[in-house]
Amino acid sequence: MTTATTTTEAATVGTAARPELLTLLGRTPLVRVTAGLPGPHPGFWAKLEGLAAGGMKARAAVSMLLGARERGELRPGAPVVESTSGTLGIGLAFAGQALGHPVVLVGDSELEPSMRQLLRSHGVRLELVDRPAPRGGWQAARLARLRDLLADLPGSYWPDQYNNPDNSTGYASLAAEIIAQLDHLDVLVCSVGTGGHSGGIIGPLRRRWPALRMIGVDATGSTIFGQPARPRLMRGLGSSIHPRNVAYGAFDEVHWVGPAEAVDSCRRLARESFVSGGWSTGAVARVAAWAARVHPGAHVATVFPDGPHRYLGTVYDEDFAAAHGIDPSSAARRPMEIPYPQAAEATGWARCVRVADPLAARRPATCQEGAR
Structure with a gap:
């Protein structure tokens, strides 16, 4: 069923520990982003995790x-x-x-x-x-x-x-850094793949700011939040399985973002804010800018998981976009509202204010539509 590439024996023998590397862990900057995504917004804070060793x-x-x-x-x-x-x-x-x-x-x-x-x-x-x-x-x-x-x-x-659970525990340091870098936070936007960083930081952040809202950002074609599993072009967020690290009860709403929206956002970030990244970064930036627009006066923050270098041949490549039918100019400017995850298949940017574990809620009840 599967094949594997040639491997090296050196990778399975013991290696000397280099504990001094641990001093390089984390300590990433926080930057204010005001790039049009796609239009004007008050701005949001982005934690640049792509700069970490x-x-x-x-x-x-x-x-x-x-x-x-x-x-x-x-x-x-x-x-x-x-x-x-x-x-x-x-x-x-x-x-x-x-x-x-x-x-x-x-x-x-x-x-x-x-x-x-x-x-x-x-x-x-x-x-x-x-x-x-x-x-x-x-x-x-x-x-x-x-x-x-x-x-x-x-x-x-x-x-x-x-x-x-140690996946989520590892992000306690990320939460501590955000708390030290921000005076206040109203809305947190997190991409979701394994569920590690969203589940790991929301507890400490809500202890600091009890009214904090968390928005999950998933990829179209991902099954994490109850959508049907489909082939996914976007890497780094989304899943074809249901990770148990996802803290479903901690999310106030979920957005699904498609490749066109992610590519458009990444390229706008690169042109207008210099800092950018890959699929996850483009997706959360789109939603964070939206959150800043629809919650006037709110302090919004997100995490940019990585930088752009891995994606030069995909997100930033015109031939790749054309080959995969990605037209950034067609990217949605606002999400489509759906009442519950199974109500409609999200093929582009969509939003739902009902979040439930699909494995625990096989029969979703209609939720209140949260149009903004």
């Missing part, structure tokens, strides 16, 4: 490995095996070097060549599956290969980023 998910990666070591689940020098679409892979490469663990990652054939090269340059052993599973897509195919690797590598540890 190992990226945003280095926080989660270090937390998961340290937690496993404390529980005796991960022995010194043992290999770490995980599935990734790229971003967590960089974080685990960082954590593996810092803590002295070889890292084996399972990606898929849609992983960008530049990301493959970067992961291998960091000493990662990379396995690629060549086709999505009939049910569960690329994620299910990657997980099937991952289980084979666990059986082949005695003593190996699987962090299981989708369901590991």
